[in-house]
Amino acid sequence: MRQGALGGRTAGLRPAQRRRLEQLCHRRHPPAAVAELLCLQRLATESRELELPLTLVIDGRGLCRLLWVGPLQAWGQRRDTLAGGRRGQGLELRLVTCCGRSRQLEPGRLEGVAALDLEPLLWLRYGDQAGAGGRWPALLLQANGDSGEPWPVSEAGELALLCGRDPGSLPAGITPPPGAETGGHDEIRSGAAAAPSRERVLLLAQSPADRGLAQRRIGELEGLVRSAGADPVGVVEQRRGQPAPQTIWGEGKLAEAALEARQLGATLVVTDRELTPVQGRNLERLLDLPVSDRSELILDIFAQRAASADGRLQVELAQLRYRLPRLLGRGRSLSRQGGGIGTRGPGETQLEKDRRAIARRIERLQRQVRELGAHRARLRQGRGALRRLALVGYTNAGKSSLLNALGRGESRQAVLAEDKLFATLDPITRRIELVDPAGGPCTPVLLTDTVGFIRDLPPPLLEAFRSTLEETLAADGLLVVVDLSDPAWPDQLRTVHTILDALDSTVPRRLVANQIDRCPAGELERARRLDPQVLFASATARLGLQHLRGELRHWPEPAPQTTASR
Numbered sequence: 314m315r316q317g318a319l320g321g322r323t324a325g326l327r328p329a330q331r332r333r334l335e336q337l338c339h340r341r342h343p344p345a346a347v348a349e350l351l352c353l354q355r356l357a358t359e360s361r362e363l364e365l366p367l368t369l370v371i372d373g374r375g376l377c378r379l380l381w382v383g384p385l386q387a388w389g390q391r392r393d394t395l396a397g398g399r400r401g402q403g404l405e406l407r408l409v410t411c412c413g414r415s416r417q418l419e420p421g422r423l424e425g426v427a428a429l430d431l432e433p434l435l436w437l438r439y440g441d442q443a444g445a446g447g448r449w450p451a452l453l454l455q456a457n458g459d460s461g462e463p464w465p466v467s468e469a470g471e472l473a474l475l476c477g478r479d480p481g482s483l484p485a486g487i488t489p490p491p492g493a494e495t496g497g498h499d500e501i502r503s504g505a506a507a508a509p510s511r512e513r514v515l516l517l518a519q520s521p522a523d524r525g526l527a528q529r530r531i532g533e534l535e536g537l538v539r540s541a542g543a544d545p546v547g548v549v550e551q552r553r554g555q556p557a558p559q560t561i562w563g564e565g566k567l568a569e570a571a572l573e574a575r576q577l578g579a580t581l582v583v584t585d586r587e588l589t590p591v592q593g594r595n596l597e598r599l600l601d602l603p604v605s606d607r608s609e610l611i612l613d614i615f616a617q618r619a620a621s622a623d624g625r626l627q628v629e630l631a632q633l634r635y636r637l638p639r640l641l642g643r644g645r646s647l648s649r650q651g652g653g654i655g656t657r658g659p660g661e662t663q664l665e666k667d668r669r670a671i672a673r674r675i676e677r678l679q680r681q682v683r684e685l686g687a688h689r690a691r692l693r694q695g696r697g698a699l700r701r702l703a704l705v706g707y708t709n710a711g712k713s714s715l716l717n718a719l720g721r722g723e724s725r726q727a728v729l730a731e732d733k734l735f736a737t738l739d740p741i742t743r744r745i746e747l748v749d750p751a752g753g754p755c756t757p758v759l760l761t762d763t764v765g766f767i768r769d770l771p772p773p774l775l776e777a778f779r780s781t782l783e784e785t786l787a788a789d790g791l792l793v794v795v796d797l798s799d800p801a802w803p804d805q806l807r808t809v810h811t812i813l814d815a816l817d818s819t820v821p822r823r824l825v826a827n828q829i830d831r832c833p834a835g836e837l838e839r840a841r842r843l844d845p846q847v848l849f850a851s852a853t854a855r856l857g858l859q860h861l862r863g864e865l866r867h868w869p870e871p872a873p874q875t876t877a878s879r
Contacts, residue, residue, distance in 0.1 A: 321382030322365060334359060334367075338380040342371055347437050347453075347476045348409045360411040360441045369409040370431065373480075378406070385410065386423035405434040407480055413441050418452045422568035425463050429456060429575040430601065434480055436464060439472045451475045455483065463572055512543040515579035515602075517570055519561065519586055520550045529801045533768070534585050534607065536709075540734040541614050546577045560595045561586055571600045583610055587769070590639045608635060608771035614735050615774065623685055624738045627778050630678040634773035637671050640664055686783060693787055699744075701759045702865065703785045703820075705813070706794035707805035708734045708765030711827040714852035715794060716762045719745050719862065728762055738764050740784040747866045750859075756866045761788065766812050768804075775812075782816060790869040791822045792848075797832035797840065806843075821869040823848065825861070830854040 317338035323331065337356055342349045348371060360367045363382070370379040408428055412418055418438045420428065428436055439451035449472035454464040467483070468475060516534055520527035527550070535545045549570040551562050560567060561584070574582060581603050588596065588606040596604045605613075612632050619625040693701070704712040713728050720743050728741045740763050747756040763785050764778060775782075785791065793809055795802040806824070813822070824844040829837065830851045840847045848864055850857035 317377040317380060319380050319382070321387065323382055326363075326382075330359070330363070334380055334382070337369075338377050340377065342375040342377070344373065344375045345479050345481070347371075347407055347435065347478050347480060350473055350476050353409065353411070353439070353472065353476055356409075356411050357439070357441045360413045364414060366413040366415070367411045370433075371407050371409065373405045384424060386421075386427045405480065406431055408433045408436040409476075410436070410438045411441055412438055416440065418450065419466075420454070420464055422565070422572055426568065426571040426575060426601070429463060429572070432456075435467070435483060437475060449473070453478065463576065512581055513546045513577065513579045514538050514543045514581045514583050515570065515574045515577060516545055516548045517562065517582055517584045517596075518548060518550045519556065520552045522552065525800075526804075529804075530585060530768075533801075534583065536734050537607070537610050537614065538583060541610055542617065543581070546579055547573055549573055556586075560592060560599065561588070562596075564599070567596070567599045571602070574600065574602055581605060583607070587771070593639065607769065608774075611735075611767065611771055612774060615738060618735055618738045621739050626678060626681055626685065628738075630675065630682060631771070631774045631776070631778070633671050633675050633678070634776070635771065637668065637675070640667055640671075682779075686779075689783060690787075693784075699757055699759050700790075701761065701788045702790045702792060703761045703763055703788035704792050704794055704825075705763055705785055706765065706809055707796070707802075708767050710765065710794045710796045710799075710802075710805070711852050712762050712765065712794050713741075715825070715827060715850065716741070716743060716760060718850075718852040718855055718858055719760060734767070735765060740764070742784075745862075747862045749866070750863060758865065761785075766809050768808050770812060775815075779816075785813075786816060786818050786820065788820055791818070791820050792825045792865075793822050794825045794827050795840075796828050797826050797836045798828040802836075803839075803843070823864075823868060825850060827852055830856055 317335075319331070319334055319338050326334070333355075337352060337359070340349070340352050342352065348369065352369075356367050356369065365383050366385070368379075368381040368385050369377055370381070371377050408431065410420075418440065420436075420438065433456070436454040436456075437451060438454065439449060443449040451470065451472040452466050453468040453470075453475045455467045456463060457465055468478075516531065516538070518527070518531055518534065521530075531548055531550070538545045549566065551566045553561075553563065557563060562570070570582065573579075579602065582596070582600055582605070584596070584604065584606045586606060587608045588604070593604055593606065612628070612635055615624075615628045616632065619628045704716060706712055716728055728743075740761050742759050742761045745758050745760045747758060749755065761784050763782070791813070793806065795806050799805065810822075824840070824847045826837070826840045826847050826849050828851055829849045830853070837849065840849075848857070848861050850861050852858075
């Protein structure tokens with residue numbers, strides 16, 4: 314039965330060339346040797362004539378599964394797509410490459426990544442002709458997942474000698490996959506290895522010149538990945554003055570990222586930049602892995618956190634708005650012609666049908682979101698003349714913990730407060746009784762906990778949650794909460810003010826500095842210089858809450874808002 318397949322740059326082959334290559338493709342090799350010497354010499358002859366490298370993929374029985382014409386990195390396929398189907402997939406594969414006219418026998422980065430995808434036992438590489446004195450130099454390589462060099466040279470020598478090596482007698486070169494071992498690769502993988510069920514993510518980042526800012530942004534991206542239920546296993550950074558328009562990152566850095574992903578066993582690549590549809594498809598083609606950008610990651614977190622019907626409605630609307638321009642390339646079925654009555658003739662592509670269906674769904678969701686906004690407006694009108702205050706701030710700044718602390722920690726009214734990003738999606742309002750220190754009557758106020766903000770919040774998400782954010786816009790005062798224990802709190806404060814300004818919010822704002830028990834002493838004075846009216850508190854240690862309640866009894870005042878905190 315014919316097992317081999319001919320692939321690669323075969324379009325311009327003459328019939329005689331194709332016939333000779335097919336004969337080499339269907340030739341059987343000794344199972345106890347790397348390859349047959351005569352076949353490799355004929356392969357070199359064809360490589361000289363075509364001026365292209367040629368690669369044989371041979372299984373443990375000596376059957377050729379594939380003869381690839383051209384650079385191996387152009388294949389972009391997986392082990393289970395080799396000729397012969399599912400039969401014999403457990404057998405050890407070996408690669409044999411005639412490098413063509415190139416005198417450099419060591420594989421390049423992209424070629425090495427493509428070879429790692431095949432998980433071969435060994436890789437034999439040689440030139441297209443013998444050298445001086447009739448010596449035919451060759452290299453025998455074995456993959457090493459833990460080494461900085463993925464394909465270290467196991468042995469160098471004559472082609473005749475190396476192709477006669479017994480593959481079973483060679484030491485094992487491929488290390489166990491990272492997901493099956495313990496121990497860390499770097500500080501990101503410290504501790505025990507992740508459970509196999511959790512997705513392993515490689516982070517791809519464009520780093521600014523400020524190293525401290527770069528580390529904080531990477532740390533935030535790692536927190537988003539963990540909040541989504543995955544494990545960050547590595548980071549590939551690049552500082553580039555002018556990003557490449559088609560891929561953002563350079564080709565060499567992407568080759569490094571592809572190699573790093575294979576060595577770490579990553580199943581997904583997440584970028585810190587929002588990608589256009591074209592950039593996303595280009596990155597997936599070059600990395601040969603699924604790629605998600607930061608916006609898609611945030612949308613996924615919101616989809617997991619949405620507990621109420623209102624939250625799920627708004628998350629679905631945001632996801633559809635994000636995915637509509639990215640339908641192309643999400644699956645081959647999206648570009649096939651539809652079949653059946655009414656689809657013959659010029660026809661209509663499945664992609665156009667999907668776009669129209671999503672557009673109709675978006676229109677229905679927008680109508681429901683408007684109804685949701687009207688419902689929330691009626692609820693606000695029914696709350697009477699009580700003052701309404703809203704807690705706003707960067708995600709994971711401690712807003713929910715502060716709401717629980719001001720509400721005196723009643724278990725029946727406690728809201729979810731976790732040390733993770735976007736733990737709260739739906740606005741939660743509690744009635745807070747502010748006690749008069751002089752013994753006067755208590756002053757009731759309504760305090761609302763809102764969804765946290767984040768840098769570069771996806772526009773579809775901001776637009777979909779506008780009805781929820783109306784709870785913030787309709788409040789009488791905003792308490793902007795920052796976490797002083799986070800070194801990036803000044804940048805986070807600027808981000809919050811920028812988003813509020815983008816929402817055309819004119820509500821008075823007051824800065825609340827949280828976590829004063831965990832921050833360096835200098836941060837207190839830094840916050841005071843930034844806003845002389847700052848309120849200090851600690852929700853977890855219950856510090857400064859009495860003073861905070863006293864300040865909120867008569868705030869906001871009718872006087873115009875100061876701009877010191879912005």
